[in-house]
Structures are given as C-alpha cells and as structure tokens.
Amino acid sequence: FPLNLTADCNAVLKALQPIFQEQGMTETVHNWEDHGYLATYIKKNGSFANLRIHPHGLVLVDLQSYNDHTKGREEVDQLLNKVEERMKELFHGNIKRVKRLPAILRGGVIDRYWPTADGRLVEYDIDEVVYDEDSPFQNIKILHSKQFGNILILSGDVNLAESDLAYTQAIMGSGKEDYTGKEVLILGGGDGGILYEIVKLKPKMVTMVALNIDQMVIDGCKKYMRKTCGDVLDNLKGECYQVLIEDCIPVLKRYAKEGRMFDYVINDLTAVPISTSPEEDSTWEFLRLILDLSMKVLKQDGKYFTQ
C-alpha cells in the first residue's frame, strides 16, 4: 500500500494487529523510530507474516507459509481481504495503490522462475523437468511449459522454446528469402531449428558449425526439442546438410582460404560467443572477427543474418 500521505505507524499497527491476533498469531514488534515499524506475526503451524510500516507512507505485508493446499491460499486471501478493508477504513482515498502479487513458490521439485537476461522476474507454467544435465561448460535444462512447449535453458538463461518458430523464421529473413538450391552456412544454432527449417526449403547444401561444448545441448534437443529440430540432429549428415562439431573460427578461416563461398551465412551464436581458442582480447573484437570472416566466405550477392 503506497500512500498519499505520511503514515502514523502506531495507528497502522493498532488497526492491523487484531487481524493477525485473531488468527492466533504471536506478535513481535520492532520500532526503528526514524524508519518505522516491523511487526512479525507467528502462527503455530509454522506460517508467519511481516508487517512493515514506513513512516513516509508505505505499508507492506508479506505472508510466508509451508503449504501447497488450496485451503492455505483461501486463508491467505481472507487475511489479505481484511487487511485491505482495514487499510481503506483508515486511509480512505489516500491509498495510491493496492497490489497483491501471486505467491512465490520455493523449494519445490520444479522451479518456475527463470529471470530474463535483463534481470526481470518471470514465472513460467512449467509442469515437468524433461532434461537436466551438467556439462563441463554449462548446465543444460529442458523444461516443459504448457504455453511454450519444451524450453531450452542454458545455465539459467532461457534460450529457445518449441513455440519459438518466429525466432527461427526471423533469423532466416522472415520468409522473404528463397533458399532453393542455395549454399548456406549456419554458425551455432545447436538447437537445430534453423537447420530443420532450411532443409525443408530444398537448399543445395547447408553446413552448420556448432562448438563441441554444445554436444550435450544437441543431445538434449534431438531428444526433447523435436518440434524445433525434427530429425535433422539424429545424424550429423543428410542429403543436403552436414553438421560440423567444431569451433567456427578455424572452419571459417579454412573456407576463406579454400575460396569456398556461400549464398547465406546465418550467425546464431550466443550473444557473447564462445571460442575454444580465443585469439582476440575483447568480445567486440571477437564479434568483429566472426563478421569479417563471414564476409570473406559470402558471395557478392550473398546475405548475412544474425540476431
């Protein structure tokens, strides 16, 4: 409850404390004077509540309980309804906002919280841990979401879900390119999505170069992300494609030296790409090296796609 006015901390405490005491909760109050009050309410069943009253006008209520029963949730709702009612009686129109957040579930077998790369909290509707393995380089998880299908998560970073065909289509040029009879080079793309979609379009030859640190990613995807990769990862070679488990830098150098040219280079490496033998000092220099080498193996009317 952010308020439009400063709060009389003692008045708030006196107004709300009966609600917790009616639940048979034991109160402990800490008074900071300058920084307001913290009241902790403890219930016999192991639940507890924190009531934090900031004198400049902010009242926060946290409830924590070990309980996954619906009954527990209903009790929580009833308690919060009473708190809301009492606060409205006390402050009338001076409550800026009443916000109740969904319960955060911790300690369960399934972890539903996968923050975004920019640190935002996102809860997914995960209902199954499909794959969970540690490679020497990273943790590889594939979790099933009702909304998105199987989701590939590398060391906590959400990479791609089976429903993310739009990502693959976008990095392929949003359906505006004709891949028929073309030579294509994919850098990275260990989930097999781009390879699978391009192979459908009758290219001459697609070469995908993925690091060996991705081997376990490929193993997981070929088994559990088949909506994304179909059967293209089952074998590392097909009629019109090959998968090289190698660092892309030496491969690009070799192709450049041999004069091997492509109609399309699709760079699907991770945002901060990994090399097994980095020769460049900074990430930017490394990104430039990949771009320079890609240009060298691109036909004059060729196209380069990346995120």
Next chain:
Amino acid sequence: FPLNLTADCNAVLKALQPIFQEQGMTETVHNWEDHGYLATYIKKNGSFANLRIHPHGLVLVDLQSYNDHTKGREEVDQLLNKVEERMKELFHGNIKRVKRLPAILRGGVIDRYWPTADGRLVEYDIDEVVYDEDSPFQNIKILHSKQFGNILILSGDVNLAESDLAYTQAIMGSGKEDYTGKEVLILGGGDGGILYEIVKLKPKMVTMVALNIDQMVIDGCKKYMRKTCGDVLDNLKGECYQVLIEDCIPVLKRYAKEGRMFDYVINDLTAVPISTSPEEDSTWEFLRLILDLSMKVLKQDGKYFTQ
C-alpha cells in the same frame, strides 16, 4: 536452498547467524520445535532479513530494504554470497538447488508486475505510465515497455502491446486471406488493430462493433497505441470502414433480419464477453448466441475467426 536431507536447524542457525551479525543486525529467533526456526535480523537503517529453516530440509532467506541505490544491491549480493558459501560448507553436495530471485520492487510510482490470466508473476520492463484512467466499468492503463512498446492493460489484465502485430495477423487468418473487395464485420477489437490492418488490404467495407464501455479504451488507444491502430480510430468513419459504438448483439440481430451478409466475421471480444443487456444466463449460452448470430450474417463461403 532445498536440501537432500533433513536439516539440523540449530546448526544452520549457528552457521549463518555470524554473517548477519557482522552486518550489525540484531537477531530475534523463534523456535517452533516441530516446524523449525525463524530468525529475524534487523539493521539500523530499516533493512531486515528473515531466515526460515524448515527441519525437513529447506532453508529460505529473504531480505527487505528500502533502497534503490546500487550500493544497496551490491551489499545484498555480498551478503547472499556469504550465505551461499557457508551453506555449501555445511551441506557440501546435499544442496539440491541454490536459487536467487531478482528483487521485487514495491511502492514505486511505476508498477512493473502484471500477473498473467493464469496467475503467474511476470515483471515487465515498464519505464513510463502513459495513460491511467478509471471508467465506470474498468481501469484502463497504457504503460510503456522497452521491449513491447505501449501495453494496454484493462483492470490489471494485459490485453495487447504495440508489438503484438502477430496476434492481429493470426486472428485475421495468418496472411492467407484475401480481403480485397470483401465485406468484413469485427466484433469488439476496441484497440483498432484488426481494423487498421484490414483497411490496408482494400476491403469493400469493414464494420467494427465495439461496446460503448470501450469508449475510453478507444480514446486511450487512438492516442497512445498508434503503432497498433494507426489513424483508423481518429474518426469513426472512413472510405471503407465504419465503427459502431454499440452492443454487438442487437447489431447482429438487425443485420440478420435485414439479410446483410459478410465475407468475414472476426470475433475479437474479450474472453468473457460483456453485453449491456444480457438475455442469456450463462457465459456459454452467451458465447453460443454470438456464434449463432455470426453464422446468420456470414455468406455461405464466408469465414469466422476468433481467439
């Protein structure tokens, strides 16, 4: 920290308490016996921590502080690093998972938390409140997100963002329909997205029927969701379209009686549609009425699209 074994609550408390005490925090311990321990640590600056130790093997740490400075976050990270280190010393390989969630920001001017319809917690990268009005029927918010552009939120439910062209394209038939010279009826669609996209395709006439309770939605969208609706909501009539601010049921009945027929009916009403004069008892009956009436105004080779 979910553990693989039962926890000696007292040993955990003894191991972790120096970390909090080094910060000059005052400890209060509650011992439930059967349900483990709750230790509350209070700092002079108004911050506090809860350490909850469940005897079956779950240790939870919550930190709460009033502080939006980077310094505060660094302090929190350092404290949590120490807790993690000490826990690993204590339990070695018996910690199932260590999970640190991003801080939840409460009480600020901008509310970043907009749970999904199925109650999952999602934090958006909102940086501006663009529009915030209460109509007699609902609260209408348009918030700016760096990722999604302006987002329309009706009474707390995320409706549509400016980046959601894919939704509009999907409900129009995913680019597979030819709307040139066609008669189209849109039910709902107050954000103007469908109308704007179809008008571009040179239809004969598009009629959109939106309830008057949506007038403030239309007002907000026409000003702040222009990437979605362009200029089609500026006037309720254009060369090849008209917007009727009416309940769709009587309009559909009138059209059916008059024998007015459409090539396409696109139902973009809310998941639980609202009528100003409901004659049906249940939501399902109401949905069926809309479907039946829609079929009556649809040409024999016409198409009906909905979510």
